[in-house]
Amino acid sequence: MTHTGEGQAHPLDAPRFAGPVVQCQNLSVRYGKNLALKDVTAVFPAGAVGLLGPNGAGKSTLLKSLLGFIVPEKGTMKVIDMDVATSPLEIRERIGYMPESDSHIPGMNAVSFVAYCAQLSGLPATDAMQRAHEVLYYVGLGEARYRNIETYSTGMKQRIKLAQAIVHDPDLLFLDEPTNGMDPKGRDEMLELIHDLAHNKNVNLILSSHLLPDVEFTCDHVVVMDKGTVATYGPIKALKGTTGRVYEMRIKGDEAQFISVLRGEGFDVKDSDEDVMRVFVPGAAGDNPKVLFELAARERVQVRHVRPSVPTLEDVFARAVGEK
Amino acid sequence: MPIHDQGYRRYGGTRAGIGRSWQVMTRAGVMSIIAKRQFLALMLFAWAPFVVRAVQIYVSATFQQASFLAPKGDTFREFLDQQGAFVFFVTIYVGAGLIANDRRANALQLYLSKPMTSAEYIAGKLAILFLFLVSVTFLPAMMLLLTQAIFAGSLTFVSNNLYLLPAITLFSLAQVLLASTTMLALSSLSKSSRFVAVMYAGLFFFTTALFNALRGITGKTSFAWLSPTAALEQLGDVIFRLPPRYQVPPSVAGLTVLVLIAASLYVLSRRVRGVEIVT
Numbered sequence: 001m002t003h004t005g006e007g008q009a010h011p012l013d014a015p016r017f018a019g020p021v022v023q024c025q026n027l028s029v030r031y032g033k034n035l036a037l038k039d040v041t042a043v044f045p046a047g048a049v050g051l052l053g054p055n056g057a058g059k060s061t062l063l064k065s066l067l068g069f070i071v072p073e074k075g076t077m078k079v080i081d082m083d084v085a086t087s088p089l090e091i092r093e094r095i096g097y098m099p100e101s102d103s104h105i106p107g108m109n110a111v112s113f114v115a116y117c118a119q120l121s122g123l124p125a126t127d128a129m130q131r132a133h134e135v136l137y138y139v140g141l142g143e144a145r146y147r148n149i150e151t152y153s154t155g156m157k158q159r160i161k162l163a164q165a166i167v168h169d170p171d172l173l174f175l176d177e178p179t180n181g182m183d184p185k186g187r188d189e190m191l192e193l194i195h196d197l198a199h200n201k202n203v204n205l206i207l208s209s210h211l212l213p214d215v216e217f218t219c220d221h222v223v224v225m226d227k228g229t230v231a232t233y234g235p236i237k238a239l240k241g242t243t244g245r246v247y248e249m250r251i252k253g254d255e256a257q258f259i260s261v262l263r264g265e266g267f268d269v270k271d272s273d274e275d276v277m278r279v280f281v282p283g284a285a286g287d288n289p290k291v292l293f294e295l296a297a298r299e300r301v302q303v304r305h306v307r308p309s310v311p312t313l314e315d316v317f318a319r320a321v322g323e324k
Numbered sequence: 325m326p327i328h329d330q331g332y333r334r335y336g337g338t339r340a341g342i343g344r345s346w347q348v349m350t351r352a353g354v355m356s357i358i359a360k361r362q363f364l365a366l367m368l369f370a371w372a373p374f375v376v377r378a379v380q381i382y383v384s385a386t387f388q389q390a391s392f393l394a395p396k397g398d399t400f401r402e403f404l405d406q407q408g409a410f411v412f413f414v415t416i417y418v419g420a421g422l423i424a425n426d427r428r429a430n431a432l433q434l435y436l437s438k439p440m441t442s443a444e445y446i447a448g449k450l451a452i453l454f455l456f457l458v459s460v461t462f463l464p465a466m467m468l469l470l471t472q473a474i475f476a477g478s479l480t481f482v483s484n485n486l487y488l489l490p491a492i493t494l495f496s497l498a499q500v501l502l503a504s505t506t507m508l509a510l511s512s513l514s515k516s517s518r519f520v521a522v523m524y525a526g527l528f529f530f531t532t533a534l535f536n537a538l539r540g541i542t543g544k545t546s547f548a549w550l551s552p553t554a555a556l557e558q559l560g561d562v563i564f565r566l567p568p569r570y571q572v573p574p575s576v577a578g579l580t581v582l583v584l585i586a587a588s589l590y591v592l593s594r595r596v597r598g599v600e601i602v603t
């Protein structure tokens with residue numbers, strides 16, 4: 001069994017698909033009375049895109065609609081330039097799906113399960129078996145590959161779901177909450193794998209998650225969803241780099257008075273418990289904390305500590321979801 | 325550096341065209357059932373009547389005194405009627421878990437995320453049950469006909485009873501399709517194969533009991549259409565050119581069978597989805 005050889009496989013950097021991988025236009029999806037997606041228009045560029053949102057935002061619903069599981073009430077969807085309504089099979093030949101809930105094919109061990117999935121995707125039996133072994137090593141289940149999946153732990157079940165999603169070498173991966181139920185070490189390894197797939201193996205992917213760090217670690221772009229709509233989207237760097245900057249600041253002196261002065265200057269201030277305040281300095285002035293020192297000098301308070309705080313995706317997320 | 329560095333390769337080999345996945349399903353399903361000892365035992369029992377009848381044919385062809393054992397047209401009808409019991413057991417053994425187990429393991433969303441339609445999934449599952457049921461009805465019946473020709477050393481019987489070929493085919497098809505579609509539909513309704521097995525057996529006995537009760541009360545057999553088994557028997561008589569045994573028009577009996585098959589396919593088309601909508 002070779003799982004490291006070169007074979008006649010494509011070079012890893014051969015291009016897959018460059019255009020936008022998913023485009024939805026005015027998409028509305030309904031479960032009975034519940035409108036789960038409301039007129040969603042979104043474009044997912046190639047690369048690794050996070051689909052971020054709180055529980056019930058409609059992330060899984062969007063992925064399932066793209067797979068053709070749910071017929072939308074209205075709107076159009078395109079996946080790798082093909083229409084979901086007319087070419088669902090051609091699309092599914094080229095994508096891999098890691099569902100949110102535990103799932104496997106009953107009565108099979110890991111290798112036969114993954115090889116079976118490869119065959120269902122059209123691979124010949126021998127290729128399917130070989131790739132099943134390779135992929136199981138890749139996701140870290142090499143040692144457990146002859147065990148019945150029903151005996152797997154939650155973390156192992158997540159890994160095998162990833163294995164069946166990548167065994168046929170898809171151009172696009174849908175990962176629905178891939179780190180759910182994993183311990184910190186397993187979670188790191190899963191994120192490492194996803195990062196590797198996206199950045200070294202050139203697999204386009206959409207990662208649905210409510211965990212910001214997961215998306216930040218693995219993705220370049222993000223689409224933020226909330227209550228069935230798209231709240232914001234864009235490259236993570238750009239979203240984080242909105243003009244202005246947040247500083248963490250500690251002073252000695254009349255804190256309440258100084259905060260009201262800062263607010264008077266138009267700065268957004270959040271006061272936390274441990275006498276650290278977070279000051280948002282908007283615009284170009286934010287590039288430099290000089291303005292804070294000047295104000296402190298004017299108000300005769302002593303600056304103990306000033307440190308630029310990198311805006312996390314969490315800030316972006318909170319702002320985007322909060323606006324709604 | 326992650327440990328899994330080299331493990332993933334691009335795939336440059338061939339891919340079968342769309343529309344083949346059901347064959348993969350059927351092959352895997354058949355293999356997993358054949359691998360079971362219990363099932364082999366069941367098949368052994370199911371073929372015992374064939375062996376008995378083959379011996380009868382041999383004896384009748386070899387010894388003049390035993391010519392009363394020679395097969396007639398009715399023999400094949402009787403044979404298929406008897407095999408009905410094995411159709412029942414094989415249907416339950418093979419069929420109960422076919423979709424129910426997939427539902428329990430959430431496998432439908434995996435299947436349907438591959439390049440296959442739900443119709444293909446249903447076809448792949450149906451084919452598993454269909455093949456096993458054919459192997460206890462149509463196959464032994466035809467082999468019996470062949471055995472007759474071989475032992476008699478002539479095709480006289482076959483050509484004198486040429487209607488047996490379409491009759492065996494048609495009747496076993498009705499038997500097999502009725503059993504496999506209704507079982508598959510029941511299997512799609514639950515996550516427990518045991519529950520499905522009990523439901524199937526329950527419906528089987530309940531409809532038979534209902535028919536017999538009405539027969540006792542009214543003294544007539546015109547309610548035979550209430551029992552799929554009785555409807556099938558009535559249909560079988562017509563197919564084998566025998567006087568019908570119940571007082572129900574054969575067209576009504578045929579309609580019962582067709583409606584059950586159609587209803588089962590409808591249930592399947594509703595139940596085999598990537599998403600189950602809960603309202």
Ligand SMILES: Nc1ncnc2c1ncn2[C@@H]1O[C@H](COP(=O)(O)OP(=O)(O)OP(=O)(O)O)[C@@H](O)[C@H]1O
Pocket residue numbers: 031034036053054055056057058059060061062100210599600601602603
């Ligand atoms: N099968 C279903 N039947 C009926 N309603 C559903 C179904 N699945 C989801 N919903 C509803 O649709 C909405 C969106 O759910 P969805 O599962 O897409 O959210 P999500 O963003 O994936 O959330 P989570 O982070 O919890 O997975 C919710 O209001 C949910 O209750």
Ligand SMILES: [Mg+2]
Pocket residue numbers: 059060061100176177
């Ligand atoms: Mg979800």
